[in-house]
Amino acid sequence: MIGLPKSTEFNRRIPNQKFYEKISVSPTLKRAFIDQIKAIYWRNKVAATTMNLAAGETVTELEVLEVKLNVQQLDEAVLRQIDKEMPYHFLFLLEYEGKYQAWTAYKEAAVTGSNAFKVGAYYHTDWLPEDELPLKVEGLSVDKVYENFVRQIAGDALQTDSEESLKESVEKDERRRQLQKQIASLQAKVWKEKQLNKQVQLNGELKKLRVELNQL
Known part of the structure; x- marks a missing residue:
């Protein structure tokens, strides 16, 4: 085949x-x-x-x-x-x-x-x-x-354009998936949160996760 x-x-x-x-x-x-x-x-x-x-x-x-x-x-x-x-x-x-x-x-x-x-x-x-x-x-x-x-x-x-191994590529992809799930979950919490100070805190966490995702 x-x-x-x-x-x-x-x-x-x-x-x-x-x-x-x-x-x-x-x-x-x-x-x-x-x-x-x-x-x-x-x-x-x-x-x-x-x-x-x-x-x-x-x-x-x-x-x-x-x-x-x-x-x-x-x-x-x-x-x-x-x-x-x-x-x-x-x-x-x-x-x-x-x-x-x-x-x-x-x-x-x-x-x-x-x-x-x-x-x-x-x-x-x-x-x-x-x-x-x-x-x-x-x-x-x-x-x-x-x-x-x-x-x-x-x-x-x-x-990938780099010389990373298959294992490294897979681990990077798994981390990407984890980050995407965390970002989606955190975004949902932001939408539901009523307190402004809590929204600011959650948005700060979101920003960090998005930066890490963009760096992968």
């Missing part, structure tokens, strides 16, 4: 229940797997053994999963469950009525030192025909191919 070479093709169907039957998941999450997903296919494996790439230092393999949906909206917790349970990095291609969305999250090994992963916020494209997805294999190592896929899917959110 997405123009990857034949050497990467895997094309194995994975039963939905593999992701929840042997672990404790909430009834709501189990229901999402059953109701929202028609089928899951492991389409491609991007690795030094399947492409002319240098081995990654942090990404040993990048797996491409095609998730065929019964409904257009998939609960994000489903993707997070798959990401948490399997010690690989993933590019998810959601398919519904012939259109695709590409989803991925920045993922790194947890500090526990086990195979567990820490999964960050998800980024995704719009619904598009497969051949219009903004995905292109770029990079000489598995690490760089993964990084570029994440940046391509995230679009403007992770674009």
